[in-house]
Amino acid sequence: MTSPIQPSEPRQETEVDDEVDFTLIELLFFAYRDFTSDPDAILASYGFGRAHHRVLHFVNRRPGLTVAELLEVLSITKQSLARVLKQLVDTGHIVQVQGPRDRRQRELYPTKKGRALALALALPQSRRIHAALDEAGIEDRAALERFLRAMVNPELRTQLDRRSSKATREQGEEE
Numbered sequence: 039m040t041s042p043i044q045p046s047e048p049r050q051e052t053e054v055d056d057e058v059d060f061t062l063i064e065l066l067f068f069a070y071r072d073f074t075s076d077p078d079a080i081l082a083s084y085g086f087g088r089a090h091h092r093v094l095h096f097v098n099r100r101p102g103l104t105v106a107e108l109l110e111v112l113s114i115t116k117q118s119l120a121r122v123l124k125q126l127v128d129t130g131h132i133v134q135v136q137g138p139r140d141r142r143q144r145e146l147y148p149t150k151k152g153r154a155l156a157l158a159l160a161l162p163q164s165r166r167i168h169a170a171l172d173e174a175g176i177e178d179r180a181a182l183e184r185f186l187r188a189m190v191n192p193e194l195r196t197q198l199d200r201r202s203s204k205a206t207r208e209q210g211e212e213e
Contacts, residue, residue: 057072060113062145073163074088074091076162076163076166077091077159080159081159083127084155086125089118089122090122090125092112093108093119093122094131094132094156094159095156095159096112097126097147097152098152098153098156098157101146102146103145104143104144104145104146105119105123105134105143105144106143107184108146110197111197123146130151131148131151131155132146132149132152133147133149134146134147135147168202
């Protein structure tokens with residue numbers, strides 16, 4: 039017969055504990071919970087979840103993104119994406135278009151309905167970010183962007199660069 043698991047003794051501080059920034063880790067967990075809470079409520083009314091939000095966000099921000107590129111950005115399997123993408127297409131939020139150079143490629147575009155939902159999901163998040171920056175007295179937005187960028191694995195930062203360069207090109211075309 040095995041004995042029940044005993045509660046651990048109060049821990050002594052160790053070198054490992056000093057290396058782990060539990061405070062910032064917990065703040066990131068709580069911030070993410072609340073950052074996603076407003077969109078979660080909106081998504082629930084559609085019968086959608088966070089996976090739908092991520093797909094819709096990136097398709098809206100990068101119209102013409104291929105399914106392969108979206109899989110790479112989201113780091114998910116084809117099977118995981120297929121169900122979510124089908125729902126977004128069936129509900130009229132995203133359209134798939136055959137690639138102009140390769141008929142096997144499928145480019146993804148938000149519909150007017152999709153853009154409206156993406157904006158409805160992004161607005162409360164944007165308001166939360168701006169309110170937090172104001173409350174914290176952070177005026178150096180560039181420093182915050184550098185910090186968040188540095189949190190992304192170095193080998194995956196090219197995904198950020200592709201977005202930035204595409205957004206920069208589009209702004210140049212509009213001017």
